[in-house]
Amino acid sequence: MSLRFASLGSGSKGNATLIESQQGLLLLDCGFTIKETVRRLQLLGHQPENLTAILVTHEHGDHIAGVGPLARRYNIPVYMTHGTAQHKGVAKLPSRHLINTHQSFHIADIEVTPVVVPHDAREPCQFVFRHRQKTLGVLTDLGSITPFIVQQYQQCDSLMLECNHDSRMLAMGPYPPSLKTRVGGQWGHLNNIQAANLLREIETDPLQHLVISHISEQNNTEMLARNAIVEVYGDDQPLLLAKQDQGFDWLAID
Template sequence: MSLRFASLGSGSKGNGTLVATADSCVLVDCGFTLKETRRRLERLGVAPEQLSAILVTHEHSDHIKGVLPLAKKYELPVFTSFGTAEYGEMRSTPWWRCLSPGDSEEIAGIDIQAVPVPHDAREPCQFVFRHRSRSLGLLTDLGSVTPVVRQHYAECDALVLECNHDVPMLEAGPYPPSLKRRVGGDWGHLNNGQAASLLSSCEIERLQHLVMAHLSEQNNTPALARSAIEPHMQSSEALLSADQEAGFDWLEIA
């Protein structure tokens, strides 16, 4: 087995992504209560005791809320940037390990690259995972696509990509003006068009799976996201969307 991945859930109510090999399983983010995390892990056939480590992208509650309870309960190492570790008592716990944006490290037998991204958090990053010549890119919670992002995500065999909002839906939607500016700004979240533009610098022929993630329940639909992304794909069969409740089931990189 090379790499496989699955989602506990994706959206503003909670996020968590599993990345696994034959020998290890890491959890990226945990925005759920301990009880809910266990329920969602069980749905994917994973016991908390099987986790090797937790990685955290940034300190917003829908990504970090359940991290410390899970780490304490099962004595799991937690890798975050120094800025992210300002959350709660993270830095003073015996489980915290620093993984700075721009750094790479082997964790549980997986080579992990931390990629700095523009988002309104203390020191956010996203991750590219490599194992046995295969790579998985996880890219959500950023407001713009930078040259650094394009560089690191150009050669992925699978990609979990934020398609947070449709611009007309956001503009006409119920959010107050300040929140609309935050979500749609350079330090907010990717819209469907921005997500599609990233694919122009990717080796599309390599992509076995592209998962549209972190879709706003108020400002986007899977159909709108698909209509923006699908024209850039070689095969529409490789394209699916992550759900807030169901996440998505295991996908394997051949």
Template sequence: MRFASLGSGSRGNATLVEWPGGTLLIDCGFSVREAESRLQRLGQSPASLSAILVTHEHIDHIKGVAAFARRYQLPVYMTPGTWQSRDFGVLPDLRLLETTAPFMIGDLLITPIAVPHDAREPVQFILQHEQRRLGLLTDLGSIPPHVESAYQTCHALILEANHDSTMLASGPYPASLKRRVGGQWGHLNNQQAVGFLQRLDISLLQHLVIAHISQKNNSPDLVRQAFSGVVAAIAEVTYACQDEGFGWLVVR
């Protein structure tokens, strides 16, 4: 199994997961043309995709989902709440998923994880193939016990470190948006993400990707400084960016 990102941040998010049986696109927060270009950069053709998974309805995650699915006749998986939250138009193959029910795409096991975020019915995902587990965990404002339990013993983890609390407080956002981003239904700050990682069993973790880093309320240097004391035992640490995401990482 391997995974990559088309881009990560408030201007668009999309993650690719490839295994011997297919390739998934998780979210598509870019226009069809932009997504096609970013796929090409990763050496991937839209024709190779098996399906699109959707985490929630915010525009930086679903901007291109419906049009991309229609153009390439792809199944789209999302929760009923996400489906009802927006007019996606006619989708070629809509699959509604339950937040408590794992499901299969080929021989890939996908477990949705309900998360606290200011969306209708948001989820994140754990994907497993041949005992290798990839966890995707962004777009949540707090970490309840069921989330912490679910992400133990991953072999790879994409983890949000959205903002630095001091930068957010003194930054350009209006007060209402600061409260939203920094609240328990918003986004994880650096210290929340670090604390979560400290509580995980990371003995199997080959790859840690720090993702959804705000360009206005965080910086790569602050993120690296925050994580410096907890990543020494992890084989490879990657910092995702908005423009290029990150390249292919292999889970062995």
């Protein structure tokens, strides 16, 4: 089996991504209840008992709320940074692995590389996954692009990329000023233009799949996000969207 990935859902109401190889099935984040997670896993042909491990990017509720309950009920190992592990919701896990953000590691036959990102959490990171010379990058929940991030996502065969908000919609929208400042700041979330600018700096020719992720329901539209990305990426390759209510089905990296 080649490396493949799917989304249970992506957005401010809950996030979870599956990454599968021949020997491993990883769940990246879990912001849903146990019942909802099980339902969405079943839609993708899996049960919680099939999971090799759960990885956590950071401690915000839409990413971590379901991690502790799911891990405790089904005895699933959890991998996270020292900072994320301070969150009370992931206390008393059956198997906890603290990761060094400067060092790659393996879970089953998948190489996992943490990538430090600027986000308003204790010790947040995103991840790059490798299996049999194929690479999947997942990059959401960050407020700005650093040279280190550009370097780490340079050689992806598939990429899930945050297009959280349109700056004008955010400025004119219903959020209170403090939240607008947080979301639009350097430690918040990527806007459409920032996401597009990352694509200018990395090699996009190898990309088999590019997935717009973590899109705001209040401060963005699919059309605005797509238009910003297409301007850089072009429209001759498929551009997918990870939705809040249904995520997306399996995508194989050949």
